[in-house]
Amino acid sequence: MKRPPETLTQAEVVAIVSELAGRSPEKSLNPTRDRVGVRNAAIVAVFYRCGLRSQELIDLDMRDFDAEARTLRVRHGKGDKCRLVGLDDFSLDYMTRCLVARGNEPGPIFKTSTGQRLQPSYLRKFLPKVAEQCGIEKRVHPHGMRHTCASEMVNEGVSLHLIRDVLGHGNISTTDTYLRQVNPKQVLDAMRSRPLARTG
Numbered sequence: 676m677k678r679p680p681e682t683l684t685q686a687e688v689v690a691i692v693s694e695l696a697g698r699s700p701e702k703s704l705n706p707t708r709d710r711v712g713v714r715n716a717a718i719v720a721v722f723y724r725c726g727l728r729s730q731e732l733i734d735l736d737m738r739d740f741d742a743e744a745r746t747l748r749v750r751h752g753k754g755d756k757c758r759l760v761g762l763d764d765f766s767l768d769y770m771t772r773c774l775v776a777r778g779n780e781p782g783p784i785f786k787t788s789t790g791q792r793l794q795p796s797y798l799r800k801f802l803p804k805v806a807e808q809c810g811i812e813k814r815v816h817p818h819g820m821r822h823t824c825a826s827e828m829v830n831e832g833v834s835l836h837l838i839r840d841v842l843g844h845g846n847i848s849t850t851d852t853y854l855r856q857v858n859p860k861q862v863l864d865a866m867r868s869r870p871l872a873r874t875g
Contacts, residue, residue, distance in 0.1 A: 680857045681813045682823040688723050690809045691802075692716045692769065710776040711788075715801055717766075717773035718785055721747070722820035724766040726841050728753065729795045729817045735784045740770065752843040760841065826858035 683691075695716035697709060721732060731749045739748040745762045752758055762770060773784070783792045798817045806815035813819075821842070828838050839850040855862075 680822045681819060682826040682857065683723075683811070683813065683815065683819065685827070687806075687809070687811050687813070688719065688820075688823065690811070691805050691815070692719050692723075694805055694809050695719065696769070696772070713769075713772050713776045714785060715805075717769040718798070719802070719820065720766045720769035721762075722817055723824055724763050725760040726821045726824035727760070728821065728843075729798050731843075732785065732817075733783070733793050733795065733798075737779070737781050737784055740774075740784060742767075742771070749843065754845060756843060756845075758840070758843050822857045825854060829854055829858045829860050 695712045697712040721727060731752055734751045735747060739750060745767055746759050749758050749760060782790060785793050787793060802815045825838060825842060835847060835850055839847050842850060844850045
């Protein structure tokens with residue numbers, strides 16, 4: 676049975692990112708582990724603020740990141756479509772930390788210690804573990820971060836057309852269906868604002 680979407684609160688995402696980022700470099704006892712933590716913190720930040728799919732994130736190369744323009748170029752979206760996504764202060768901060776730790780050599784932005792691209796299975800494994808460490812009982816997974824990004828944009832009043840472009844959907848009806856599952860705001864608002872039921 677397919678589970679219903681579960682979105683995270685901002686506080687829950689920040690807790691996950693903070694847990695992953697861990698100690699500051701000057702207090703580091705294990706540089707390799709700390710680099711992995713900073714990399715994974717950047718992964719969560721980009722998932723959360725850019726709404727990327729797992730494979731889209733894995734396929735990112737250094738050439739796709741423009742620090743000055745604050746953008747990531749998704750070259751292989753669904754249907755092999757290309758799009759630009761913007762980085763806000765939060766995601767840019769963790770991206771910068773990640774790149775300082777990994778160095779500026781070409782290749783995958785998010786790579787293993789041997790320079791290989793990460794596997795989707797790795798992303799699915801580390802997120803539940805760190806969520807459990809943070810005391811989060813929700814099901815936490817990469818696509819859930821995409822759900823959270825879309826849900827927050829609905830609450831911020833971002834238009835359906837812009838959310839479609841952020842998520843890389845081919846048409847507006849896909850986005851509408853998606854948001855009705857993730858955050859049916861208009862339905863919930865209508866139900867919450869109904870006249871008081873008469874009693875007695």
